[in-house]
Amino acid sequence: MIVCIAEKPSVAREIATVLGANTKHDGYFEGNGYAVTFTFGHLCTLFEPNDYKSYWKSWDLNNLPMLPEKFQTKVVENSGIQKQFKIVKKLFEHANMVINCGDAGQEGELIQRWVMHQANYKGEVKRLWISSLTTEAIKEGFGNLKSSQAYDNLYYAGFSRAIGDWLLGMNATRLYTLKHGGYKQMLSVGRVQTPTLAMVVNRFKEIEDFKPLPYWELQTMYRETLFSYEEGRFHNMEDGEVLAKKVKGEDFEIVSISKKKGKEYAPKLFDLTGLQVYCNTKFGFTADETLKMVQKLYEQKVVTYPRVDTTFLPNDVYPKVPGILQKLSNYSELTQPILAKKIRKSSKVFNDSKVTDHHAIIPTGVQIKLQYNQQQVYDAIVKRFIAVFYEDCQVSNTTVIGKVDDINFKTTGKEILSKGWKVVFENPETKSKETGILPTFVKGEKGPHEPSFLEKQTKPPKQFTEATLLRAMETAGKQVEDDEMRELMKENGIGRPSTRANIIETLFRRKYIKRNKKQVLPTPTGIQLIDTIQNDLLKSAELTGQWEKQLKDIEKGTFS
Numbered sequence: 001m002i003v004c005i006a007e008k009p010s011v012a013r014e015i016a017t018v019l020g021a022n023t024k025h026d027g028y029f030e031g032n033g034y035a036v037t038f039t040f041g042h043l044c045t046l047f048e049p050n051d052y053k054s055y056w057k058s059w060d061l062n063n064l065p066m067l068p069e070k071f072q073t074k075v076v077e078n079s080g081i082q083k084q085f086k087i088v089k090k091l092f093e094h095a096n097m098v099i100n101c102g103d104a105g106q107e108g109e110l111i112q113r114w115v116m117h118q119a120n121y122k123g124e125v126k127r128l129w130i131s132s133l134t135t136e137a138i139k140e141g142f143g144n145l146k147s148s149q150a151y152d153n154l155y156y157a158g159f160s161r162a163i164g165d166w167l168l169g170m171n172a173t174r175l176y177t178l179k180h181g182g183y184k185q186m187l188s189v190g191r192v193q194t195p196t197l198a199m200v201v202n203r204f205k206e207i208e209d210f211k212p213l214p215y216w217e218l219q220t221m222y223r224e225t226l227f228s229y230e231e232g233r234f235h236n237m238e239d240g241e242v243l244a245k246k247v248k249g250e251d252f253e254i255v256s257i258s259k260k261k262g263k264e265y266a267p268k269l270f271d272l273t274g275l276q277v278y279c280n281t282k283f284g285f286t287a288d289e290t291l292k293m294v295q296k297l298y299e300q301k302v303v304t305y306p307r308v309d310t311t312f313l314p315n316d317v318y319p320k321v322p323g324i325l326q327k328l329s330n331y332s333e334l335t336q337p338i339l340a341k342k343i344r345k346s347s348k349v350f351n352d353s354k355v356t357d358h359h360a361i362i363p364t365g366v367q368i369k370l371q372y373n374q375q376q377v378y379d380a381i382v383k384r385f386i387a388v389f390y391e392d393c394q395v396s397n398t399t400v401i402g403k404v405d406d407i408n409f410k411t412t413g414k415e416i417l418s419k420g421w422k423v424v425f426e427n428p429e430t431k432s433k434e435t436g437i438l439p440t441f442v443k444g445e446k447g448p449h450e451p452s453f454l455e456k457q458t459k460p461p462k463q464f465t466e467a468t469l470l471r472a473m474e475t476a477g478k479q480v481e482d483d484e485m486r487e488l489m490k491e492n493g494i495g496r497p498s499t500r501a502n503i504i505e506t507l508f509r510r511k512y513i514k515r516n517k518k519q520v521l522p523t524p525t526g527i528q529l530i531d532t533i534q535n536d537l538l539k540s541a542e543l544t545g546q547w548e549k550q551l552k553d554i555e556k557g558t559f560s
Contacts, residue, residue, distance in 0.1 A: 001033060001034070001035055001091075001094055001095055001096065002033060002034050002035070002095065002096070002097045002098075002099060003034075003035045003036075003037065003091045003092060003094075003095040003097070003098050003099070004016075004019070004034060004035070004036045004037070004098075004099045004101050004128070005036075005037050005038065005039065005088065005098065005099070005100060005101060005102070005112055005115065006036065006037075006038045006039075006101040006102065007038065007039055007041065007101075007102045007103045007108055007111060007112075008038055008039070008040060008041070009038050009040070010299050011038065011101070011133065011299065012028070012029060012036045012037060012038040012101075013029065014133050014138065014301075015036050015101055015128075015138060016029035016031075016034070016036040017135075018135055018138045018139060018142070019031075019032055019034045019036065019142070020032035020034075021034040021035065021036045026087065027083075027084050027087035027088070028087060028091060035091050035095075036101075037087065037088050037091055038084075039084070039088070039102075039111055039112070039115060040080075040081065040084065041111065042076060042111055042114075043075060043076060043081050043084065043085050043088070043111070043114070043115050043118075044073045044074065044075055044076065044085075044111075044114035044115055044117075044118050045073065045074065045076050046071055046072070046073055046162055046163075046166050047068070047071070047072045047073065047074055049063075049066050049170060051072070051074065052066075052068045052072075053066075059174050059177065059178055060178075061175070061178050061179075063174075064171055064174060064175055065167075065171045066170060066171060066174075067167070071159075071162075071163050071166070073114050073117065073118055074118070075118060085115070085118070085119070088115060088119060089118075089119040092116070092119045092121040092123075095121070095123060096123065096124070097123060097124045097125070097126065098116065098121060098123060098124070098125045098126075099125075099126045099127070099128055099145065100112045100113075100116075100125060100126070100127050100128065100148060100151075101128045103305070103307070104129045104130060104131065104305060104357060104358065105154075105305075105307055105308075105357060105358065105498065106154055106157055106158040106161070106496070106555065107158060107307075107496075107498060109151055109154045109155045109158055110155060110158030110159060110162065113155045113158075113159075125148035126145040126146065126147065126148060127145065127146045127147070127148050127150065127151050128141045128142065128145060129141060129146055129151075129357070130305075131304045131305045131358055131359065132298070132301065132303070132304040132305065132364045133298065133299065133301045134301050134364050134365075134366060137364075153554060153555050153556065153557045154357070154555055156554050156555075157551050157552070157554040157555040160551060160554055161551050164191055164547060164551075165190065165191050165192075168189070168190065168191045168538075169188075169189065169190045169191065172189035172190075172194075172538060173186070173187065173188050173189045173190075175189075176189055176529075176532060176533065180532045185525075187529055187532065188510055188512075189529075189533070189538065190503075190506075191544055191547065192473075192494050192495040192499070192503050192544055193503050193506055193507055193512075194530075194533070194538055194539055195476075195477075195494055195539055195540055195541040195543070195544045196469070196473060196494065196495070196503055196504070196507065196541075197507055197512050197513065197522065197526055197529065197530060198530050198539035198540070198541070199464070199469070199472055199473075199477050199541060200464055200469065200507075200513055200520055200521070200522050200526070201522045201526060201527050201530040202530075203461060203463060203464055204463065204521060204522050204527070205527075206460065206461060207460045207461060207463060210460035210461075212457040212458050212459070212460075213235075213457065213458045214237075214455055214456070214457055214458075215233045215234060215235055215455075215456055215457070215458065216233065216234040216235075216237055216240040216453060216454065216455055216456070217229070217233050217234075217453075217454055217456060218234070218240055218243055218244055218247075218451070218452075218453050219409075219451070219452050219454070220247065220252060220404070220409055220449045220450060220451040220452065221449060221450045221451075221452075222252045222402060222447065222449040222450075223439055223441075223447070224439070225400075225411055225438060225439060226411060227252075227400075227402055227409035227410060227411045227449075228409060228410060228411070229243070229407070229408075229409055230401070230408040230409060230410045231408075233456075237455070240453055241453065243407055244451060244453035246404070246405055246407060247404040247405060247407055247451045248451060250404045250405050251404070251446045251447060251448060251449070252402050252403075252404050252409075252446065252447060252448070252449035253402060253403055253404070253444070253445070253446045254400060254401075254402050254441045254442065254443055254444065254445050254446075255401050255402060255403050255408075255443065256399075256400070256401045256443060257398065257399075257400050257401075257441055257442075257443055258398070258399050259396050259397070259398050260396070260397050260398075260399075261394065261395070261396050261397075261417070262394075262395050262396070262397050263392040263393065263394060263395070264392065264393040264395055264420075264422075265348060265392055265393075265421075266348075266384075266387040266388045266390060266392070266393075266420075266421040266424075267384060267387065268311040268348070268360075268384075268388075268483060269311050269312070269313065269349065269360035269361065269362060269384050269385065269388060270311065270360060270361045270380070270381055270384055271308050271309050271310055271311050271360060271361065271497060272291070272294070272306055272307055272308055272309065272361070272497035272498065273309065273470050273471070273473075273474050273497050273500065274311065275290060275294060275306070275361060275377070275380070275381070276290045276291065276466075276467070276470050276500075276501065277467040277470050277471055278380055278467075279376075279377060279380065280465065280466045280467040280470070280518075281465075281467045282380070283373075283376055284518065285373070285377075286466055286501070286504075286505075287466050287470055287500060287501035287504055287505075288501040288502070288504070288505045289373075290377060290501070291306070291307075291498075291501045293373060293374050293377045294306040294361065294377055294381075295307075296374060297370075297374060297377065297378055297381075300366075300368060300370075301364055301366045302363060302364060302366050302367070302368060302370070302378060303361055303362065303363055303364060303378065303381055304358075304359070304361055304362050304363075304364060305358050305361075306361050307358075307496075307497055307498035308358040308359070308360065308361060308497060309490055309493075309496070309497045310354055310355055310356070310358065310359060310360055311354075311360050312349065312350065312351045312354035312355050312359060312360055313349055313350050313351075313355065313359045313360055313362070314350070314351075314352050314355045314359055315350050315352055317350070317359060317362075318343075318345055318350055321343055321389070322339060322343060323365065324362070324363060324364065324365040324385075325338065325339055325343075325365075325386070325389070326339065326365070327365030327366070327367065328363060328365060328367065328382060328386070329367060330367060331382060331383075331386060334383075334386050334423075334424055335386060337390075338386070338389045338390060343389050344389055344390075344391070346388065348388075349388045356555075356556075361381055362381065362385045363378070363381060363382045363385055383424050383425060386424050387421040387424040387425070388421070390420050390421035390423070390424060391418070391420040391421070392420050392421070393416065393418065393419055393420035393421055393422050394416070394417040394418040394420065395414050395415065395416055395417060396414070396415045396417055397412065397413075397414055398412065398413045398414070398415065398438055399411075399412050400412075400413075400438060400441050404449070404451075411438065412436075413436045413437055413438035414436045414437070415437055415438075463516075463519040463520070463521060464519070464520045465518045465519060465520060466504065466518075466520055469504065469520055470500055470504075472541075473493060473494050473495055473500050473503075473541075474490060474493040474500075475490075475493060476492050476493055476494050476541040476542060476544070476545035477494075477541040477542075491548070491549050491552055492545035492546065492548060492549050493545060493548060494541050494544040494545055494548060495544075495548075496548075504520075507526070511523055511525055511526075512525055512526035512529060513526055
């Protein structure tokens with residue numbers, strides 16, 4: 001008998017249906033020579049400290065650091081999990097082959113390997129590696145099973161991650177609780193949660209300590225268009241006042257108009273963090289809510305595997321694109337124009353070197369009735385997917401320089417020459433409104449204008465929202481606006497796309513951070529914890545980022 005083991009009952013059911021294992025038993029499905037069973041996420045976990053040495057049970061500074069010589073696993077102490085593990089173990093005893101159908105990622109690999117190890121299964125293992133749960137994808141995956149050894153490095157990376165979390169979490173939490181927690185309060189310290197909390201606390205303090213500085217801006221209004229002094233702002237009022245007096249009585253003259261044609265590219269396809277950022281900004285969903293919704297969409301077969309950190313597709317998806325677009329019948333108004341000609345293939349979308357185990361989140365083409373919130377998330381994914389096959393948006397960027405006396409002023413504007421992909425995101429109401437279009441100016445024209453010389457103040461940075469905190473985790477706290485640069489920095493981000501939402505939720509649950517509308521603010525307890533930790537490395541996103549890079553390298557097989 002061949003035993004397949006999936007990560008949850010709903011996925012096992014899909015696989016069983018495709019394989020024809022239609023008889024339902026307690027804890028598995030059977031038929032056609034297969035038994036399809038499941039875990040509920042983690043059935044096994046690393047040993048607790050006292051499982052290694054009984055005296056490690058007591059929280060005592062003399063026991064630190066606790067460094068087990070060899071890390072071991074056990075079945076989670078929960079009656080439902082223990083019962084399911086026994087069912088799985090019994091099936092393994094009768095198996096002549098096991099197929100690991102865990103989620104296709106580091107965590108999924110670890111969950112199933114630990115179970116096989118714990119059940120002492122020594123037989124042949126194959127790996128099912130799929131990116132969506134459609135019947136077609138499952139069949140294709142079973143026709144193309146891989147050897148389990150091909151994923152050993154993924155397992156080593158997952159195990160190393162768990163060990164790193166244990167070593168830092170167990171030791172640092174006990175150390176800080178014993179030294180600074182008083183009798184009542186546990187101070188939880190973690191490899192990813194502490195640097196994340198530190199980012200929130202540091203931003204909060206930076207805003208609290210911020211002293212606004214005055215500056216002055218010289219501007220003028222000519223033909224209902226605002227021009228600004230070309231050299232920028234003044235930090236000294238007197239310098240600006242001299243020029244402000246000079247420009248009062250004179251006419252304004254247009255001295256140059258330059259138009260430069262440019263392109264605006266469609267937004268990238270979604271990875272999980274990008275989707276969470278978008279849904280937090282646009283709909284106010286928390287990172288955790290978005291993750292749960294997109295996971296549900298995956299289980300309902302309408303989108304591909306969501307816990308991904310790439311915005312690219314491999315080249316072998318290209319031939320499948322027309323089929324997916326054709327099936328998106330609810331979006332036919334948008335898909336027809338691209339299906340009518342050869343579908344464009346851009347290196348901004350298709351790039352094998354940017355895809356490791358999974359590609360960006362895209363629709364599968366399956367259409368079903370969805371709940372309202374799920375529909376919003378689904379709609380965002382579909383529209384991004386459709387947009388990348390449209391032409392680039394062609395724009396003309398206009399820069400106009402005017403002068404009064406010998407003082408130059410500048411304004412810029414943008415004109416859309418051909419909308420390209422922008423039509424995918426148009427609202428019927430906003431169709432006619434295009435931003436920043438300037439009146440037609442002619443070089444040499446002159447006329448009256450209204451100058452203004454205003455005092456303004458520098459502004460502090462903004463408090464984090466969940467969207468900006470996710471982005472900061474992705475870039476280990478560096479402020480990065482540029483998409484290309486952000487791709488490179490993902491190697492050293494903190495946490496994994498699949499765990500970032502959970503880290504943020506853990507900080508809320510432990511009352512280290514709180515929500516204020518969209519803002520994420522530290523609580524007094526959170527601030528106190530970060531103040532208590534004198535060791536900068538423990539709080540630094542840099543260190544965690546370096547660890548993430550090494551875990552990635554273990555996954556690639558370039559680091560042991």
